[in-house]
Amino acid sequence: MYTCEDTINLLLDYLDGEMPLEEAKHLKEHLSGCAPCIDFLRTYRATPGLCRRALAEKMPQEVSTKLMEFLRTRIKSAS
Amino acid sequence: MSDEAVREEDRQLVARAQAGDIEAFEALVEAHRDKVYGLALRMTRSEADAAEITQDTFLSAYQHLSEFRGDAAFGSWAYRIAANHALMRLRHRRVVEAAEEEIQGPAFTERGSLAEYPAQDWSRSAEGKVLDAELRRAIQEASDHLPEGYREVFLLKDVEGLSYEQIAEVTGDSVPAIKSRLHRARLALREAIDRFYNRGNEVG
């Protein structure tokens, strides 16, 4: 029987779908009887998406103006 | 526009740019500059560095445009160049850095059961449209506090969407090492988010 620790150690491989069938079976068995691990799995799975949203950035207008000017002069001088 | 439509438009722009159409190249820059800049800013945490990396990335993309093959997406090609530039700066910055600390995962009992578990499952409420400003800050802080090698892998995979193989290529690390660090980083961030949702719920 897998413990919570075994299960949580394997979450990444499990969610990537890269796990031997036997291991995945043990993991599902543990999950089916362990509510804390199910909550853990759900919140672990939600983490990357939340982080992506929290860390989104937009280029400030003056930076993009400078970028275009930089590229125009460099490209022209090269051609 | 769907991803496929974007890629098709990029393919046409690349073909025109390769034939010497500078406006087509500028359209490619416009379409991808936010993502390149975002990657550079998140990685280096410096606006000046991010602006320079963005310039270097697109200049280098332009100079190597003839080597670019249509089988890859222009976007992921550009992000890989940007990741390379950003990593070079980070490596340069931390030549004298000490060995990296470990990230602690969740606590387990002697029998391997979770010692503390989520008081609430917040995975659903996390799907809401607007992201709470405080939660945003908590995540930014937690990401800033990750040891550098973990932060890099987490940003490249979970935020920038590079594949394990692409990350291995730019960092020079093995895929298993990358996965193990990514897992640790996710545990740390999950815990930070969990603390946010359970703040004020502490017993006693």
Ligand SMILES: [Zn+2]
């Ligand atoms: Zn469990």
